[in-house]
Amino acid sequence: MLKRLKVGTSLVILSFVFICSGCTTEEMTSKEHNTVNTSVPSGKSTSVGKDYKATLATNLKVDATVDASNVKDIPTLQVTEKIFDKNKLLNMFFGSEDIKENQAGSSSFTVNSKTLIIPEEQPGSFNFITPLGNCVTSIVNEEDEIKKFKLKELDFMTKLKATKRVTEMLQSIDITPNMSPKIYALDYNTLQKEQDELMKDKTYKEFVDLGKTKIKKKWTKDDESYYMVFRIDMNGIPCYDAHYEMQSLDSMVQGSEVKVIISKNGIESFNINGLIIIGRILRLILPH
16 A cells, blocks of 8 residues: 555656646747747858858848859058158259248248248148248139139140149159149239229238238239149049048048149249048958
């Protein structure tokens, strides 16, 4: 009797364990099923050759033909800011004249009222200006102002010759212009007219009276000049000429262009607007 009771008790315990085990297994299976529905597994791929088939999730499957070229190396462009040779710039603008270096927090050089400034904090840029260049830029410095000048060409030089001369200067300091520049003929009659109009502005006149804005008492034919705007080329690619904000870095990126004023006496203004950048082609070798 006691033996039968023990056997019966054992059967009850085994049955209870079996039932609990079944419930636990079912619960775990249910949990695993829910996890698959709420996350993306690594996916089971059956891709062969150019055909790619995969189940990425319960309702997300891929069945596509992949056309991938067998590339072993990729050309990449390494871009850096150009640093100008100070001696080359001095020779280009001043020649062998006696040069006076100013102490103004940047490399500033003056010869006969002509000034070359090479900012120490921005070596990819420089500015050359003469007294006439100062007067011209006080009147015209923006494109909507320059477009008021309607004369096609000036007597002292053709646009073609002026473009050739400035292009050769650019190339001598390793700047490559992209295509033809925008070029405007600044005749002395329009310069005088625009200056007279600006002098009616109270703020402009105050800056003139303070000596901060330079003007000429009277413009003559000898003051006529070409105003030229060059876009810059890097390895056959035109650089963007305007400033813009790179949102991913929350920083301002400068454009790249050159503005030049040339008269019969030579360069009156040579200004790097933004930065000159250079690039070289590198090859990225991919593993086989």
